[in-house]
Amino acid sequence: MxxxxxxxxxxxxxxxxxxxxxxxxxxxxxxxxxxxxxxxxxxxxxxxxxxxxxxxxxxxxxxxxxxxxxxxxxxxxxxxxxxxxxxxxxxxxxxxxxxxxxxxxxxxxxxxxxxxxxxxxxxxxxxxxxxxxxxxxxxxxxxxxxxxxxxxxxxxxxxxxxxxxxxxxxxxALVAAAAPPNTPPISALVFQSNGFFAGQGVLIDELLGRTGFVNVAARYQLGQFGVVTLERMIADPPQALLSGVIEAGGLTWGDRLVSHPALARVAQGMARAELPERLLLCGGPVITQTVAVLADARRRIASAAP
The missing domain is CATH 3.40.50.1980 (Nitrogenase molybdenum iron protein domain)
Structure with missing residues (x-):
């Protein structure tokens, strides 16, 4: 034993x-x-x-x-x-x-x-x-x-x-995903199904920083994770909302929040990018895929900015 x-x-x-x-x-x-x-x-x-x-x-x-x-x-x-x-x-x-x-x-x-x-x-x-x-x-x-x-x-x-x-x-992968020097970071929130947003002091928070984003969870008084209301997000949107794919027929409260039509009102001020849930659950070898997806999202968001 x-x-x-x-x-x-x-x-x-x-x-x-x-x-x-x-x-x-x-x-x-x-x-x-x-x-x-x-x-x-x-x-x-x-x-x-x-x-x-x-x-x-x-x-x-x-x-x-x-x-x-x-x-x-x-x-x-x-x-x-x-x-x-x-x-x-x-x-x-x-x-x-x-x-x-x-x-x-x-x-x-x-x-x-x-x-x-x-x-x-x-x-x-x-x-x-x-x-x-x-x-x-x-x-x-x-x-x-x-x-x-x-x-x-x-x-x-x-x-x-x-x-x-x-x-x-x-x-x-971290080297390849890093933003070019002197690139202003993009403020972002990371959403996962069930209504949770990634806070500070956790792995995805560090990966955001390594790929050209800045996690603005503290702006919404989040700890390591928490909930941001629809009203708060509309009133004070980040530059980017990173979230997984919403599955038809199985919407949770959190899924309904990020798919709410009201968020379209801030579409010009808040970009949306896909970050699959499977990339948020673990570290280790998954990190290589996570940072590649984050880097691609950063490049697309930056290129679409006015």
């Missing part, structure tokens, strides 16, 4: 049973960075012979498929195959999946189970009683934390060189 915690110094409350929350939808509680060494005697999240890995968390799924051998992946979480929220849906559909019950996981005979430290504790405890080795990861709030998590998970499956390759791709 072995439990390992690999946690950056921030936390998010999430529930596997309810689906992944937005990257920015996390509390502000700071959690000390620890690696807890259990009775197996490991001194890091690594094992000499990890042959079968089960992932229970969508963002770890994404890293795992980029750093592990296909034969090492015993199962991904069932969220990984949903193209609305996953950037690896096509790959995930060709791999085993799990709904996260302890009995199901144990039947897969994993050498290592990777999960969010905020996933249901009872599942983790049941897995430990059954002898499973579990590595629990936090959700990174910064680029540095996200890159560190990629490296940690790559070490966990004994493929550190693949972790370095992912990091190199992220760094190259």
């Amino acid at each position: 072995c439990l390992i915690r690999a946690t950056p110094p921030h936390g998010i409350t999430d529930h596997l049973g309810e689906g992944p929350l937005p990257v920015f939808a996390r509390n502000s509680k700071r959690i000390a960075c620890t690696i807890a060494v259990a009775i197996c005697g490991w001194t890091s999240v690594a094992c000499a012979d990890v042959q079968r890995v089960v992932s229970l968390y969508p963002c770890l799924d994404t890293i795992l498929v980029h750093v592990a051998d296909r034969e090492q992946i015993a199962a991904l979480s069932y969220y990984a195959s949903d193209p609305r929220s996953s950037t690896i849906a096509d790959i995930a559909k060709t791999l085993p999946m799990t709904y996260g019950t302890a009995e199901e996981i144990v039947s897969l005979r994993p050498d290592l189970v990777i999960s969010s430290q905020y996933a249901p504790q009872k599942t983790h405890e049941a897995l430990q009683r059954l002898g499973a080795k579990i590595a629990l990861f936090d959700v990174p709030l910064t680029l540095a934390e996200s890159i560190a998590q990629v490296r940690e998970l790559a070490r966990a499956v004994n493929r550190p060189e693949r972790g370095e390759a992912v990091v190199a791709n992220i760094e190259a």
Whole structure:
């Protein structure tokens, strides 16, 4: 029985049973960075012979498929195959999946189970009683934390060189997506389904800054995430509203807000650009796609400006 915690110094409350929350939808509680060494005697999240890995968390799924051998992946979480929220849906559909019950996981005979430290504790405890080795990861709030998590998970499956390759791709994408020197930043809000807007001190906030935008969430008294009313957005619009695709027939309150006809009144003063929801849920390898989309949006918005 072995439990390992690999946690950056921030936390998010999430529930596997309810689906992944937005990257920015996390509390502000700071959690000390620890690696807890259990009775197996490991001194890091690594094992000499990890042959079968089960992932229970969508963002770890994404890293795992980029750093592990296909034969090492015993199962991904069932969220990984949903193209609305996953950037690896096509790959995930060709791999085993799990709904996260302890009995199901144990039947897969994993050498290592990777999960969010905020996933249901009872599942983790049941897995430990059954002898499973579990590595629990936090959700990174910064680029540095996200890159560190990629490296940690790559070490966990004994493929550190693949972790370095992912990091190199992220760094190259950031360089390519950067705005030209002395380019005035474009004020922006990032909207995600269910009515939440990305606030400050979260990963997407940093990515906006790295791609020529400035997140104006503070102007609307948002913390790390929050709600902006339609009236407030009309009265004080940002230069750009970045949001996902609205699905017909399934409009939430938040979807209705950003598709409201009243926003057309400020169309000349507020550009709209698409930022798919699947690019907002995770960091790691997803960052390369996110910053490319943001850079493209910045160029189109700038070229359309009077």
